[in-house]
Amino acid sequence: MPLHSDFRSRHLGTTGSELSGLLEEVGYDSIDRLIDDAVPAGIRSERPLELPEALSESGALEKLRGIMSGNTVLRSYIGQGYHGTLVPTVIQRNILENPGWYTAYTPYQAEIAQGRLEALLNFQTLITELTALDVANASLLDEGTAAAEAMSLALAGAPKGKVMFVSEACHPQTIDVVRTRAEPLGITIEVGDWRTFEPSSVEGFFAALVQYPDTLGRVEDYSAFFAKVKEVKGLSIVAADILALTVLKAPGEFGADICVGSSQRFGVPMGFGGPHAGFMACTDRLKRKLPGRLIGVSNDPKGRPGLRLSLQTREQHIRRDKATSNICTAQVLLAVMASMYAVYHGPEGLVAIAGKVAGLAGRLAGSLKAGGVKVLADEGFDTVVVNVQGEASQLCDKAVGSGFNLREIDADHVGITLDETCGPDDVERVCKFFGAAMSEEGETGWIPTSLRRESEFLKQKVFNSYHTETEMLRYLKRLESKDLALNESMIPLGSCTMKLNATSEMMPLSWNEVANLHPFVPAGQSAGYREMLSQLEAWLAEITGFAAVSLQPNAGSQGEYAGLLAIRRYHESRGDADRDVCLIPLSAHGTNPASAVMAGMRVVGVACDDAGNIDVADLQSKIDEHADRLSALMVTYPSTHGVFEDTIVDICERIHSAGGQVYMDGANMNAQVGLTSPGRIGADVCHLNLHKTFCIPHGGGGPGVGPIGVAEQLVPFLPGHSELGDTAGVVCSAPWGSASINTISWMYIAMMGAEGLTEATKVAILNANYMARRLAPFYPILYTGNKGLVAHECIIDLRGLSAKSGITVEDVAKRLMDYGYHSPTMSWPVAGTLMIEPTESESKAELDRFCDSLISIQGEIMAVANGEADPTDNVLKNAPHPAEDVCADDWSHSYTREQAAYPLAALRRHKFWPAVGRVDNVAGDRNLVCTCDSVEAYAAASE
Incomplete structure (x- = not known):
């Protein structure tokens, strides 16, 4: 194949004579002889990978474009936590599509990450200002997982108890994620009507979660309810809409202790579910247990301000099995985009956008009521819910034929959510659909007068200076120039695999059919996504040697958790609920024990020998000691010490003989692909960091994707989702997690093919x-x-x-x-x-x-x-x-x-x-x- 069309030669840094020179320095005359000596023969794959023939860059783009054209991007009035948004083009071109931003690493080395850190400090400021709470972190994975993290934070910060109340008016996917996370921790989730729930009557109550505005579009005053929660020393959690907070009373002003949500509608495309930056803010007394990362201001030796990751919250999992969260990442690139959306528009612009949305919704509500349609609420923000008396399914199907999507809430109710991309034409179209005429004016008092925001916000200079494109462009460039990314030099981080994120792999992210699809559209409208994701799942299953793969986990930490949860559910299905011991080498990454505890397991450490390998004698003694309760072994391969352990197959067999399952951390898959696989070695489940081995860029610390591959016996226990007809084991808000960025890994595998992927491993x-x-x-x-x-x-x-x-x-x-x-x-x-x-x-x-x-x-x-x-x-x-x-x-x-x-x-x-x-x-x-x-x-x- 000619060099100009061979992506493999573009991806690999050394080929031809340069490769021979490297081999000579290492003492080998061929790369295969090197691999034969480096990789134990007992784990080598018995056949080549069976993948489609490699495509050229243009060929892969054409192929993917054809697949994704199977998506139908209609106007979606579905809402439910996902909204159309207008990405400012200056932000799209200079952040989302700019390798100076998307190829940077997590800002552990603060002095060469001051640009990202400033953008994240802006994000934290944005969230604290909008929520009126004291401290915000530098983002979480999505709204559902943020709510689950808030539950853990409340559990650690409230009096002892294991009962949490969740309003039935929270978004359904949020309730599902919270339920999943609660079960292994022994937390009881009581879902009901907050108006009738009495915290004082429930023994063990520690927290309450409500939605603001709620999933039916209602804007409620929770101040009296939160006062009741406080009386019994419980904590109040609000899942809030970030745009609504610009015009509604802030949660901190009516008694919230924690506020979570998604910043997606601040200029981040829906992407069929992600990636998006979740947010969390809390009161000052909870800040030292805040999960995720926290950016703080310090100084350098000359007294200049210097930003850096602060407190233990910068990596809470360093507490290992004592951690309350396994989060070791964030959604940095998306948080940066959301913060810059606020910088670009400023407080006045944000209020204008929110006012436009609320005005359109109020006009729609008034018009529908005037036309005899039964509207659920007299007040709200962006959502109008109508009673359709058992015809919801038929009406939603009919709406698709009219070119838009409505939300089927239940048999009797349909939701219509408007966003900043909407205008009067949208209101007129929906009114016409329901047989009503559009009125000239909006609903009087659509935003409740008592809950209108009166406090000022975002008065800082940064949010009031860069409203022209010229000034914004220069601000973004100044920040970018303070950061070292892969477009500047090699980033040689062990266990983090900072490889090329090819431009061709990144381009599809900006396509309309990739960026702007709502995750809850009818299945027929997402045929392209489903085909692409199905292909990627099949390719990853082949590469890992497993029976099936789930792409739902939207970070490696979520993949760890989902994999261990699958093992837990497998044991329970066999009547082995007592199997709760997880063996973890002492050299393991801190997320491993943190994830095990979150999955309801007890962590038992296993020693390593002087060569850095698992001490097999110590492992066997721990197996013998805990044989009846052994659930899993967590192991990284190659080891965390950077070598191929000869004993790995024997180790897996010992665990299986004792009735346990083997969980493999996929951080080091870059040394396995095409040469061996977790399935070949004997693992039962493995999470993959697609932002490592499979080329999704690190984005300054996120986004990531952490799918899990599982052996046959664990397939029934992969994460479910209401959109997939099964709500067991849901680990994040959207059915395929951060779906849009999976196009990057699809492109990488499609362009490399089996031979290219194998050669990449050898060259690494x-x-x-x-x-x-x-x-x-x-x-x-x-x-x-x-x-x-x-x-x-x-x-x-x-x-x-x-x-x-x-x-x-x-x-x-x-x-x-x-x-x-x-x-x-x-x-x-x-x-x-x-x-x-x-x-x-x-x-x-x-x-x-x-x-x-x-x-x-x-x-x-x-x-x-x-x-x-x-x-x-x-x-x-x-x-x-x-x-x-x-x-x-x-x-x-x-x-x-x-x-x-x-x-x-x-x-x-x-x-x-x-x-x-x-x-x-x-x-x-x-x-x-x-x-x-x-x-x-x-x-x-x-x-």
């Missing part, structure tokens, strides 16, 4: 071994497998150098910024180390540039160790060095400006400058500030 393993070989003379490689080889990542050990020099692994991470690189994974799974994963997408030139940087840094460390450099005033302890410091008149360091800024000659040709000096984490936590008075104001104050 080769690249890791090449880097290990180059770095070994300067840094010990901590763990290796057969013949001294690693898998697709390696761990370099800095502990000896630290002991000699006093230079820490954090110092090295910060110094790498001066070389234009993001640090590898720091101090995990072993403190004082760096775990490096180059992926298959990086060229030899880039691998060498990164190795040259680490080798140069080793020289700088040795200069400190040998007394040639000051032990405290050196290029490592003071890193990173922003341009402002290097150019300042005052330079009192013991080393030169040139050593600080240009340690390698190549940096003279191109230099990425960190935005600030090293951010003080301790100072930020002691003086927590997590909303913006605008970063400019902080800067002015520091001066």
